[in-house]
Amino acid sequence: MKLSIHHETHYEYSAALRYALQSIRLTPQASAHQTVLDWALHAPGKLFAERDGYGNDAHTWSLARRTYRGAIRAGGSVETHASPRLVDAPGVPPPQMYLRPTALTPQHALLAELAREPLADGADAHGAMALARKVRERVPYRIGATTVHTDALEALALGAGVCQDQAHVFIAACRAQGIPARYVSGYFYAPCAPALASHAWVDICVDVAERRWLSVDITHGCLMDERHVRLAVGPDYAACLPIRGIRSGGGEESMRVKVEIRPV
CATH class of the missing domain: 2.60.40.2250 (Immunoglobulin-like)
Known part of the structure; x- marks a missing residue:
């Protein structure tokens, strides 16, 4: 597209x-x-x-x-081109860097528990989509419930948030299970929902040695497709404003x- x-x-x-x-x-x-x-x-x-x-x-x-x-x-x-599976180009940080917690993606037992069952067999498309469903159920999309300073644990406790919050909860849950995950900022073509034009989703590392990632849109419950345009990646929202x-x-x-x- x-x-x-x-x-x-x-x-x-x-x-x-x-x-x-x-x-x-x-x-x-x-x-x-x-x-x-x-x-x-x-x-x-x-x-x-x-x-x-x-x-x-x-x-x-x-x-x-x-x-x-x-x-x-x-x-x-x-x-x-609707290619949700990506391999990092030379010169970018190794996936292990995306294991560390940040102020917006803190470590906590509640976040670890969220990913325990979906990612029990490691990072793959099936587990990633299962975790995306759980996050969407626990943090349904609602404008105005959070701010740009709300962290993953706070969003989970509030039980609502926007794409940024859903991404942070997903990322923190992955990291708690030892799986690198990073925040993606970009655009989403949604003619019936212009508020989602500026969007956020997640890359989850499915092969650390080969630096292979799977890009998952928690808000829409899908893998990255032809509607997504990537801008930047980072440990969380604050890193790639x-x-x-x-x-x-x-x-x-x-x-x-x-x-x-x-x-x-």
């Missing part, structure tokens, strides 16, 4: 912004799952490309002048995000 994607983030400030520095992870990489046909990224300052510690394409920019507004735009065309940064001045900040995806 060929998808056209347009992503805009607009900022407005109640006082003059004096300085800003941002890191952006809004550039998809080519893989067995997707071919990037064209892509462009625009920011208020000059962009500097880099490869972050998790192998993602990232950009940084800075601004040192007074302003009251700004915008970041990303977009282009990507062809997806689409946009993060610091600023000086600006007073109160308001932000508007618009994501449009359509088939070509």
Whole structure:
């Protein structure tokens, strides 16, 4: 499937912004799952490309002048191939790095118990989908129940969350069983549910020695398919934020995000 994607983030400030520095992870990489046909990224300052510690394409920019507004735009065309089984390219961290807990994916007996039966025979498609069903049952999708700071254990206790929370619970449960798992940020083509255009799911390592992964969408109860476009991976949401940064001045900040995806 060929998808056209347009992503805009607009900022407005109640006082003059004096300085800003941002890191952006809004550039998809080519893989067995997707071919990037064209892509462009625009920011208020000059962009500097880099490869972050998790192998993602990232950009940084800075601004040192007074302003009251700004915008970041990303977009282009990507062809997806519905290939949920991926092998890491050379130079990325080994899967074992994705065994360690983080602030958003803590260790806890309740999370370990969640994956005990589904992953009893190790990591495979059957076990991964069984765990995805359990997570979806325990943490059904509901907007407004959590925040970006809610960790996996808190989401499990609340009994509701969004794709980010479902991914964190799944990841923490996998790691508790000694199976590497990582967070995936990206886009999802859902014409009837535009709120899911910016999406999150999980890679579970099915072969550590060969660095092979299976990509699982907990929210939709499916493996990664032609509707998914990958942007970045990391141990959790905080590690692969689409946009993060610091600023000086600006007073109160308001932000508007618009994501449009359509088939070509």
